[in-house]
Amino acid sequence: MTERDASARPVVEMTGITVVIEGTPVLHGVDLRLFGGEIHALMGGNGAGKSSMVKALTGAYRVDAGEVRIDGEPVALSGPAAAEAAGVAAAFQDVDLCGNLSIAENVMIGHEERRWYGISWRATRRRAVAVLQELGLGELDPKQSVSALSPAIQQLVAIARALVTQPKVLVLDEPTSSLDADEVATLFRALRRLREQGVAILFVSHFLEQVYAISDRITVLRDGRGQGEYPTRELDRAELISKMIGKDLTELRRIGSERRAHRADPTGEPVYRVVGLGKRGDFDATDFELHRGEVVGLGGLRGSGRSEFGQLLAGVVRGDSGTIQIDGRKVVLSSPAAALRHRIAFASEDRRDGGIIEELSVRDNIVLALQAIRGWARPISHAERDALVERFMESFDIVAPGPDAPAKQLSGGNQQKVLLARWLATRPHVLVLDEPTRGVDIAAKVEIQARVAEMARDGVAVVFISSELDEVVRLSDRIAILKDRRKIGEVSNGPGLSVDTIIEMIAAADEDDA
């Protein structure tokens, strides 16, 4: 009886939530219920309103219509402090820790242990360690500075910070986007423990399998509207995906089969060739070639040196050994600017930090690299600029209030498309894409993959880096296998090749080493 009561009354009940940003509604009357002792997944594509919903719940957005009840009581979440007082704590996708403060300081910030004489740092650290232990991070030195930690550990520290207040409701926005399998398992153990303690957990993620592994209930959003709430057990994956994107998955299959049909062994001289390129501590000296219209995937696990190799290839980081040849001529790539002038573009995996310039308009973001190549003294004419921007916004299907809107107003997937447009506007011969589909929803993933295939068809040599090996296999003509910061082999893609083949190669190399 009591159990049924608990399930009958949700801890959080959001009804008819409407949020309007700058005159554009981003949520239209969305409902969300969170129950104590349950993990509730919020699913939806980019721009579906997941983040807005999270912000409404954590007090970062003002709710323009609708009601939020916590434990049955209507509450006004006027700001993060009000949300915290109501028992809502959150950890966000973009880790917002203070890099120069210690782990303990980050975890306990705002909740330091106070005594009559002020803050007791010893007690503060002790409590930080206790919270960290819950997440399986007991061995961390709480005095260590956060900037020295890997992104994964930082993410866990951010979650630890949310747990300090012992919240009734824990909101996790994309907590696993930078974690590897072990770390995800650690996090999930901690989440299950919290669930047993009766915490209501809202889990926002793009990872389908993780959602099925951990969640009890799913609410689906699309275009700022609720698409219903389902017990996870009763909603199969295909149904979920079709609710999220509103269309089927044949597009992905089409890309795969088209790529296979078009696939041909490279002929002629490579457009780009490196001999013995490497940098001590980053990547072992490696030979590598690219041909026109070829997609070469870099297959490897996290930490295998995928990004490092990509950055070396694109001149973002300068190698300390080896030579680079473009069309048979030796060149020195001393900076991204030099690489761009040689028509080599690099799309960073870090969209916010190394990609989009948030306050600038979509238009300026798209033309930036092209303008940089031309130099400031030769501005792109308005007519040329507008034509370029219009063409890309249309062909990439960029959803934005308009070309003048600041890029920060766009969803992650659309920002990624703006960046692809930026690099394509420079008409690159070689394009290195580092995790172009990270943190974007399935619909945007499909579109981005379709664009990559299209670029290759137009003759661009693409280096494709992704932690999702199935993407690498789907798109690549050739796959360079990386491991422990060196290239351990290359395979031509073909009907016989699958994700498992690559994993086997990586594992087999292990045995060779042993």
Place this chain on the structure above:
Amino acid sequence: MSTDARWSWLRELIRKPFFWGLIAIVALLALNVLKDPNYLALSINPVNGNLVGNVVDILRASAPILMIAVGMSLVIATGGIDLSVGSVMAVSGAVAMVFMKEAGESGSLGAALGAIGLALLVSAVLGAVNGVLVAYVGLQPFISTLIMMLAGRGIAKVITEGQNTSATNDPFRWIANGFVIGLPVVFLLAILIVLVVGFVVRRSALGLMIEAIGINPKASRMAGIKPNGLLLTVYILSAVLAGIAGIMSVGTVMTVDVSRTGYQMELDAILAVVIGGTSLAGGKFSIGGAVVGGLLIATLDKTIVFLGISSSATPAFKAIVIVVLCLLQSERVRSWFVQRRRPPQGRMTPSPAPVKQENQEVTA
């Protein structure tokens, strides 16, 4: 419909960050008119046909501030700051005065041009030192230009051997005190230079790139922008504009006082930029805003003198005006007013995250 179109420019203006600066200028002038109804009166000097009046005085006084405010707005847009502009003014003034004193010919146009050329060259060198320290050595702009701020006064003293130096040169004096078509040369010159700088910055891609590196230096580098050359250019430009301000400033009295010329002008320039709506965090900048800010500072200075506010109360009066202005500009303060006037349901204005607003507060 037609009324909508007619008023749309006004709505556009109100949304500009420097709108409240304009209002403040009008309010200060109104305050002066209250004291003296003839404050705004302009008359024509019957002897030489020049305009005479308080407003003309304000425009003349604003010229050096406009120069350094425009330079400062570009430096601030890159995410930096230039504390050395006041000292560079003193150096430039000192170089010009000493050159003309040595040249000795009071009517010589050549001596005036030589003095200006040399003063601007020395200013550019000082700016280049700032730029190299910031861009290539990687020192923080605050520190680099603080060093130059201290060193500059020293250099000026060395040039003048510690003496207040006067010279006589009519063409040089004309820059600060002359009139063309009834308007002061110095103001026309300032406006012309602002227009040229604005044109170059906005018609080329310089402005876009300055904003890009100010907002996100890493992403800008990835996009192929080379920040070093840009930073160097911007610091040199700021110093040259400060050099021009120095020439304007010493030209009025044909004397350089190395401890007074340009004294604390860097603070006026920073205030002008902030009033104009450029964020001290870097990024988006507004040259029009810097001009409004510069005009406001000049109006404020003249008003203080005109109202006879005692010199000891001057800083406080200035501070109050600027604080009120910053409050009016702050999005958060304005949203309080909006909320009070209208029920929250009807609002179509943004309700951004408070976290974001903290940034905007810095802007204001």
